[in-house]
Amino acid sequence: MTRFSKFTALFLLAAVPFLDLPDYYMHVLILILIWGFVYTGWSIMGRFGLVSLGHGAFLGIGGYTVGMLWNFYGITPWLGIPIALILATIVALIVGYPCFQFRIIGHYFALVTLALAEVVRLVIIGMRDYTGGSLGMTPQRYGEGMSVYAFQFVEKDYFYVIVLLSWVFGIWVWNLVDGSMARYSMEAISDDEDASASVGINVTREKLKITILSAWLTAFGGVLYGQYQMYLNPDTIAGISVSLQIVFASIVGGMYVALGPTVGAVITILLSESLRILVGVELAGLDGTIYGIMLILFIIFLPRGILGSGWAKPLEILRFPKDKPG
Amino acid sequence: MLELNNLTAGYGSFQALFSVNLEVKDGEAIAVIGPNGAGKTTLLRTISGMLPVQSGNLSMEGTSLKDVPPYRIIDLGIAHVPENRRLFPSMSIEDNLRMGAFTPNARPHYEERLDFIFNLFPRLKERRSQIAGTLSGGEQQMCAIGRALMSSPKLLLMDEPSAGLAPVIVNQVFQLVQQIRDQGLTVLIVEQNIEQVLQIVDRAYLMEVGSIKISGKAGELIQSESLRKAYVGL
Amino acid sequence: MIFDIFLVEAIINGILFGGVLALLALGLNLVFGVVDVVWICYAELVMVGMYSIYWGNNHFGLPLVICVVIAIFAVALLGFLIHFLVIRPILGTPPINQLLVTGGLLFFMQSLATLLFTGDFRNLGLHLPVLELAEMYISFSRLIAFVTALLAMVALYMFLKRTYLGAAIRAISQDREVVVLMGVNPQRVYLVASALGGGLAGLGAALLILQYDVHPLIGISFGPITFMICVLGGLGNMIGGFIAAFVMSQLISLGGFFLETEWGYVIAFVFFIIMMFIRPQGLFGNRS
Numbered sequence: 138m139t140r141f142s143k144f145t146a147l148f149l150l151a152a153v154p155f156l157d158l159p160d161y162y163m164h165v166l167i168l169i170l171i172w173g174f175v176y177t178g179w180s181i182m183g184r185f186g187l188v189s190l191g192h193g194a195f196l197g198i199g200g201y202t203v204g205m206l207w208n209f210y211g212i213t214p215w216l217g218i219p220i221a222l223i224l225a226t227i228v229a230l231i232v233g234y235p236c237f238q239f240r241i242i243g244h245y246f247a248l249v250t251l252a253l254a255e256v257v258r259l260v261i262i263g264m265r266d267y268t269g270g271s272l273g274m275t276p277q278r279y280g281e282g283m284s285v286y287a288f289q290f291v292e293k294d295y296f297y298v299i300v301l302l303s304w305v306f307g308i309w310v311w312n313l314v315d316g317s318m319a320r321y322s323m324e325a326i327s328d329d330e331d332a333s334a335s336v337g338i339n340v341t342r343e344k345l346k347i348t349i350l351s352a353w354l355t356a357f358g359g360v361l362y363g364q365y366q367m368y369l370n371p372d373t374i375a376g377i378s379v380s381l382q383i384v385f386a387s388i389v390g391g392m393y394v395a396l397g398p399t400v401g402a403v404i405t406i407l408l409s410e411s412l413r414i415l416v417g418v419e420l421a422g423l424d425g426t427i428y429g430i431m432l433i434l435f436i437i438f439l440p441r442g443i444l445g446s447g448w449a450k451p452l453e454i455l456r457f458p459k460d461k462p463g
Numbered sequence: 464m465l466e467l468n469n470l471t472a473g474y475g476s477f478q479a480l481f482s483v484n485l486e487v488k489d490g491e492a493i494a495v496i497g498p499n500g501a502g503k504t505t506l507l508r509t510i511s512g513m514l515p516v517q518s519g520n521l522s523m524e525g526t527s528l529k530d531v532p533p534y535r536i537i538d539l540g541i542a543h544v545p546e547n548r549r550l551f552p553s554m555s556i557e558d559n560l561r562m563g564a565f566t567p568n569a570r571p572h573y574e575e576r577l578d579f580i581f582n583l584f585p586r587l588k589e590r591r592s593q594i595a596g597t598l599s600g601g602e603q604q605m606c607a608i609g610r611a612l613m614s615s616p617k618l619l620l621m622d623e624p625s626a627g628l629a630p631v632i633v634n635q636v637f638q639l640v641q642q643i644r645d646q647g648l649t650v651l652i653v654e655q656n657i658e659q660v661l662q663i664v665d666r667a668y669l670m671e672v673g674s675i676k677i678s679g680k681a682g683e684l685i686q687s688e689s690l691r692k693a694y695v696g697l
Numbered sequence: 698m699i700f701d702i703f704l705v706e707a708i709i710n711g712i713l714f715g716g717v718l719a720l721l722a723l724g725l726n727l728v729f730g731v732v733d734v735v736w737i738c739y740a741e742l743v744m745v746g747m748y749s750i751y752w753g754n755n756h757f758g759l760p761l762v763i764c765v766v767i768a769i770f771a772v773a774l775l776g777f778l779i780h781f782l783v784i785r786p787i788l789g790t791p792p793i794n795q796l797l798v799t800g801g802l803l804f805f806m807q808s809l810a811t812l813l814f815t816g817d818f819r820n821l822g823l824h825l826p827v828l829e830l831a832e833m834y835i836s837f838s839r840l841i842a843f844v845t846a847l848l849a850m851v852a853l854y855m856f857l858k859r860t861y862l863g864a865a866i867r868a869i870s871q872d873r874e875v876v877v878l879m880g881v882n883p884q885r886v887y888l889v890a891s892a893l894g895g896g897l898a899g900l901g902a903a904l905l906i907l908q909y910d911v912h913p914l915i916g917i918s919f920g921p922i923t924f925m926i927c928v929l930g931g932l933g934n935m936i937g938g939f940i941a942a943f944v945m946s947q948l949i950s951l952g953g954f955f956l957e958t959e960w961g962y963v964i965a966f967v968f969f970i971i972m973m974f975i976r977p978q979g980l981f982g983n984r985s
Contacts, residue, residue, distance in 0.1 A: 188796075248735070255921050421811055429802065431801075433801040433805065435801075534881055537878065562868050563879060565879045565881055566880035
């Protein structure tokens, strides 16, 4: 992708609010950007073989921390967000440090993170007196629901700009990691931990850096989701289901390419939305059935995802070139 | 009995055997000797079908082994005592031996073979229900040989039976091999312990970087000047 | 002393719950140990079994026992097919792909169940008696489930100990390369273990439908805890998995008694995470 086409694409995306699209289309676009951002955050670590099945934990921590601080103490999300990120960092450290120190990798790592996702979901449900439990909670509306102070934008155009900026930031971070020394260390580590350690790579520290970065983006994604939907539910924002959803969309799109996870978001959201419109809600579960089959076929035949695979030449334009020095 | 003609094999794109010719006649004991990394283990693994043949041929009693799936090799009468013994560490001696008689052809003879092996290794009989992982090195070697013998093989492949054992035990292991020979079994043994192995086999092949360098009668080889200089260190 | 009676009741219920968990963990462990793949969708196999019993009994009016037999065979076939169609093609790829592909199956089965049966909660409408024992109330269905699970585990243990195929299953989990030298075709053992794992899920389904309503998402309530028991017990270690099941079910039951059920699960999961750090080889595994 040349610089020119990149800017053209960005310009077109930025021009969307002026097109005066119906709310529904804006809604779908916003969802795609939020989830694209979250998936990108996951793939920052997923691409290095750190397959976390627990990112729902960070999503939940982000959404609920900001929502609860606002509802109970009136603390503005502008302060709530850094607190949420600090909490996400602490959780990432508590689970990540021993995991990496004790060389818990592969499916053991996946299962530990899965337990983490469930712990966060169950803690939210268990604290039902404060969080509303399984019924979910609604951040209190501030005035007309349009306030920078409360980070609430009932007008979709405004929220669109915010999520677009966040998404661009996410892609920028992804590319930053892609072009950094950390990438080489992490690739070496995912190839052979012992060999990497013996050439002086601090395996634990490199993994922690990537994990914390990924946790930050995901937690912030949780904040965006909560502030946009103005509703939080432990089953949709924490726990196994959403954690698996994150992993799978990233795989379908292709986690080794910057725009891959976003393409995963586009595919999954368009699939469920179009099926909802075409066949209606009576056939609930149809989208998941098709999606499940798609996932199985993808992992068997195209483990590098749509963008990562050779046959997707027509989509090649969406790939960022690997134009790193040296 | 076993014939290898211009056999070439390896791991993926890495070639480990270069047109190896080797013959084992009925009732013979043959040693393949050579330094570490010469391809001796690869040779045995190729015979057992654990590695695919790249070119050339190998046959057992006239049957080509090239297209026989690895788990069918044992039905042709070839049993393999792998490198490092590879017992099932958390199973008992008896269960390990039972695995040796896994093939449908061997199962009806289980009791009779078990008696035969317990006769050969009374030590195993005493400890039949002990967990294999807790045995000493020598006992593990007995168990591994016993496991291979359970299928009543015609040809026994042995990969470095003396490796990692104390000198006293090494002597015992070579005595064992002698005993097995006396039972009329054909043996193909891979060893680094050249001096000792040459005393119990009929013929030997010297292997270096994947191909056979010298071959001949054991008695002659042990006198061979070049072999003595290079490997025996005398 | 009312308090104590309730505590004892919670402990007993924990033990009874542990029986079914142990059975499920055993089935998963069998597949995990032999094929070295974690079926993330294992609890969804249980869900499929529960629906087939419900459907056979409620829709076709078949006797419950027949339904249970059909369910066991149907889920065993499903396990066979999962290995044959989905796992086998990617056995050579990184293990995480094999784990993830079963995640795809999880979505597929959950959604297909939603599509076919909607999200409604369904049950057999059985009313099994509640036993009263020294002022404690113990559900009869839990007791049946516990006893059946124990019997099934003994049967499986005998199979693994006494038969050649059983020995091969144990052997392959210790050294999957060397068994080939003994004439074992690993692909066949993988299929047997997968079918057996499926059959145990089918049996688990029969025991769970006595106590719980079936709905498309029920797998989420049993799946994670089953993986954790399986890993805690140690790979391929049947006794370890058995004990781990009772440790976890006690944590859940007592946590639920002193606090609330969710906190019981939170304690169990946190215990799992900590144990993974202290003893990554499982509670009873030997470090290799």
